[in-house]
Amino acid sequence: MSYVLQGGLVVTFNKDNKPVAFKADVLVDGNTIVKVAEDIQATAGIKVIDCKDKWITPGMVDTHRHVWMTVLGGSHGDMLLSEYAVKNSWHVQAHMTAAEIKISQLAGCLEALHKGVTTVLDHFHAAYSPEMADVALDVTIKSGARVIFCPSRASAPSKILPDFEWGREPDMAKWQWQKLKEWAARDGGKLSKDGRVTLGLGYDLVAPWNIPESQEALKEARSWPAAIITAHVCQGPQIKTWKDAGILGPDVVFSHCNVLSHRTAPDDELWAALKEHNCGIASTPLDELGCAIGNPVALDAVSRGVKAGLGADTTSFNSGDLFVQMKMMLQWQRGTEFDKVLTGGLQEPSHNKWRAADAFRLATLGGAEALNMSHLIGTVEEGKRADLLIFDTGSPNLAACADPFLGFVFHASEADIEIVMVDGEIMKEGKNFTRFEWASIAKELKEAAAGIQKKWPKEKLEEIWVEYYAKKGPPHF
Known part of the structure; x- marks a missing residue:
């Protein structure tokens, strides 16, 4: 019309x-x-x-969200990242069904639209069977949202104690990569006829010991072409590893990047590498601060000329809107910088350096820039x-x-x-x-959530975490 x-x-x-x-x-x-x-x-x-x-x-642009996790809403807000990884990523998530993924993915897309988020980079890290992957993509297309669908090339551990085992990885690697190639063959990665859903790649596998394999994988993904290649970075060395491997590029979006908050030198090599290669940062301040993975860096990125946007990450931790992320990012940055004035005995400035329009930009045009879509949206x-x-x-x-x-x-x-x-x-x-009747979706979502809670009661998950922590200590990210 x-x-x-x-x-x-x-x-x-x-x-x-x-x-x-x-x-x-x-x-x-x-x-x-x-x-x-x-x-x-x-x-x-x-x-x-x-x-x-x-x-x-x-419309607002979310640069980092795990859309499928809507069914776990309200489960993780008090958790540290390490606790969340053991309880959810390595247990609950690893045993989800295709039916649970289907209703949760659809509800997650609709939740984003409900909150004014019209574009999402969806780091879909629950593709543990071909059926799960297919139903997630199908309902994403049907939702009508604009989505860069970034399936994660990874698997869950088959065992975590006394040592990690990845028994499912060989089979997972084979079919997941084949599925990605199949999707890439759809009009060059345009996954929906109207072009709203396009193919990206979630790739958290780059490590010093597998550089040649990672180089080859990303070379192939770029030939499809994958719209965006995204990876998590919290306090780890990933940015340097990618830099040294020569695989940074303007299609790379790193989520979080809290390790950069400690790197304040004007010519810091990691900040310089992100700017030189025109990479993007997806900042999710609310859960970054809440689950103790570090301080948010979106406005630091802006001041250094690095592309940056905001994301909700997962609604199992917090609300899926960007209004709260804008407020949290802006006020945290203001408070941190003013604390330096107070503790350094400096003269108080006449105005706030960062303005509301800067936060508005992160949620709209800044996010579009990070996703290389500012010629289309923002x-x-x-x-x-x-x-x-x-x-x-x-x-x-x-x-x-x-x-x-x-x-x-x-x-x-x-x-x-x-x-x-x-x-x-x-x-x-x-x-x-306009496309869906929410009451029926809410009913199915509640039933799925209740089923998961029955299979994985809090007490059972707490026992698993206590045992893991006692024997291994917290995982490091």
Whole structure:
């Protein structure tokens, strides 16, 4: 369909990379924003959406999320990363069924849309059978979200005590790589006909002892081409390993990168390598701070000219929205820098260095840049895809907010979003999804969650963790 979003306040960035808010109409034809101007007249066949007293913003871009983990929501918020790895990654996750993955992946995509996230880099690390992989991709396409689907080339351990064993790895490696090749053959990795879902690769396997194998694997993935290659980095040496192996590139997105918060030298080699190779960083401040893997570095990256965006990571730890990630990142950075003023006896500055618009950018245009998609999404701009949000500024949250950037970052929530549009299609209007009836999905999701909790009660998982910790100590990441 075609739409005119009429009479709203467009909140975006201009071609000079400055935050701007201005009254305008937005004409959407098919999947594209074709005009942003005042007084656009709707001709026959164009639907008018009244946006008076509304904000029209870009859809948010999540650069690191494990979408399938929605079924485990509320399970991990008090855990350290090491505890989570033993209890979830090496036990619960390793025994999930295809049916559980299917409903959880669909619900996770819809949750993202519900919260105004229109694009997701999905690091899908639960492809433990061909059926699990296929159902996850199928419902991702059906959800209507824009997703870079990055299946992880990895397996779960078959045993963790007294020592790790990876008995399933040879079979996993064979069929997973074959599945990736099969998907890559779909129109060069365009996994959905409308192009919303594209193929990437999750690859956490690079280590000093397997460099030739990793070099060959990533060379092949780039030939498909994989849209993005993503990997976790917490406090480990992965960035240097990738650098020394010569496999960094503009298609690489490292999630977290908390190890960089300790590296403050202006010419630090790892920061310099990320900038030189135009790599991206996906920062997830809420769970990074909460599960003690280190301090978030998104705004440090911005100050160094390194591409950076935000992510929710997993809704088993925290809410799946980016509103809270924006607030957490901005206020943590402000607090940390001001602490240096206080403890260093320096003069207090006249203004905050980092502004709400900087956080807004991380969640929109910055994320698009990190995913190499800023030519398509991230701003309300003629020629870009119509991934848009319409906010009700008469809501209890926003009625008094004169500055839309302050309002978006500090006051708004998903409750204020009236319309979520992806590729010119309205995916959610008011409280209702347009492709799905949420009540039936919620019922199935609850049943799946209850089944998992029955199979893996907290007491059983705690016993496993206590035994592991007593014999091995915490895993290191």
